[in-house]
Amino acid sequence: MRAWERDLVYIAAWKAAVFGAPLAWPEDERVALRFVLDHSIDLTDRAGTSAHDAAMELIAAGLRRSLACPSPATLDRRIASWRAFHRMKNLPSPFEAPLIRQARAKARRAANHLPQPKSPRPVTRDLLNALIETCDGSLRGIRDRAMLMLGFASGGRRRSEITGLRREDIDLEEFDDRGLIWIRLLETKTTAKGEAPRLPLKGRAARALVAWIDRAAIADGALFRPVSRADRALVRPLGPDAMRLILRYRLKCAGLPEDYATPHGLRSGFLTQAALDGAPLQAAMRLSLHRSVTQAGRYYADVEIETNPATDLLD
Known part of the structure; x- marks a missing residue:
């Protein structure tokens, strides 16, 4: 609309x-x-x-x-x-x-030309860690850390999917025993209501999300919210463009240009990092929810051709 x-x-x-x-x-x-x-x-x-x-x-x-x-x-x-x-x-x-x-x-x-990537660079693990290090112990820092880590670790979520989450979509029943959180996406760009599976979140990302929920006392409604100057979470949800503004701010705090990456870099960074770590493409797609193997496989193809031994024949 x-x-x-x-x-x-x-x-x-x-x-x-x-x-x-x-x-x-x-x-x-x-x-x-x-x-x-x-x-x-x-x-x-x-x-x-x-x-x-x-x-x-x-x-x-x-x-x-x-x-x-x-x-x-x-x-x-x-x-x-x-x-x-x-x-x-x-x-x-x-x-x-x-x-x-x-x-x-x-x-x-x-007008035929090579398509431009949605993000100048993928936000892979090293870059993500650099951004996370700029998040302090304030409520804003805790929120930004949780959003960045959730966006990457849950499969490279789109910015609308992150800001659209509600507290009711987060299942914490298995967190105390297994450190596991289940995220329910009601609707995404590639899935309709009821078709998107529950997605797991664990490790540092799960702990960061729980820290935000506890510190901000989120019981229901929007999961991620604006933080006031008095360091309190407001009732209203974040705007659709909030993820872009947060990423630009964290890039600046990390000493990088504000346009160094865009929110889509979390999505491309997840697949790129999965390829670098040797994760099977189908396993990565189950989290990213890509429908096209061709589209998701491009990130794997870029990594594989870069590490191809044939590229080092001269040396």
């Missing part, structure tokens, strides 16, 4: 900037073709054109980051949203026209 809302705002703002008119239902094919063409080229050196001027308006409004050509995936998603809006109204979509399909295919080939 958030993605649909953002796309609708962007599409409406773009048409107003280019055509000076609101969205029409169904939309004209001429507008759809112009949308594809304007988002298939780099506008940096096209000052004075209507596409450049519209892009500058969108940047000023905070709806576009730069004049660079958006990635094919971003354009595909916005087109998919626009088509979905037509379906909701039981109207034909202009993007089904053969000319627009052909233009989109050619634009995709022209």
Whole structure:
């Protein structure tokens, strides 16, 4: 729903900037073709054109980051949203026209490039330990330590999965006897409600999570919460972007650039570390909940080719 809302705002703002008119239902094919063409080229050196001027308006409004050509995936998603809006109204979509399909295919080939990783670097064990060392004994430090360790050790959880956890999702029955915690994910990006299995958390990560629950006195509701200046846990949950802000802060405390890694680095770091430690891919995927062996196997492939003895033949 958030993605649909953002796309609708962007599409409406773009048409107003280019055509000076609101969205029409169904939309004209001429507008759809112009949308594809304007988002298939780099506008940096096209000052004075209507596409450049519209892009500058969108940047000023905070709806576009730069004049660079958006990635094919971003354009595909916005087109998919626009088509979905037509379906909701039981109207034909202009993007089904053969000319627009052909233009989109050619634009995709022209913009073909290697996909950029979601995080500049994977947060592997050494980097994670460096971040954890910056977490002091304050309530904020205890919370950040628990979030970082849970995010990594439970299979490389996405930031929305971490901030969306509730106290009711944490089973501590086996912690005293076995040091084991079970985490229940009701819904993830790759699983529906009731399909995601319970995930185990043990060792340092389990102890860090229990320390946060005890110190913050979390009995129910949101598991991870903002911490006040008086070092008290508030009632409301953390925002969706909290994990990014926490990671940036801990990177800065560790003496690293704030953009050294992103929250997705916990996910890629878990699989990378599993490959480095020789854990079977299928075992790692049972925790990461990847559906695609190909996608998860890329991290293993990068590690395996780096340690391949054939790379040292010259030496």
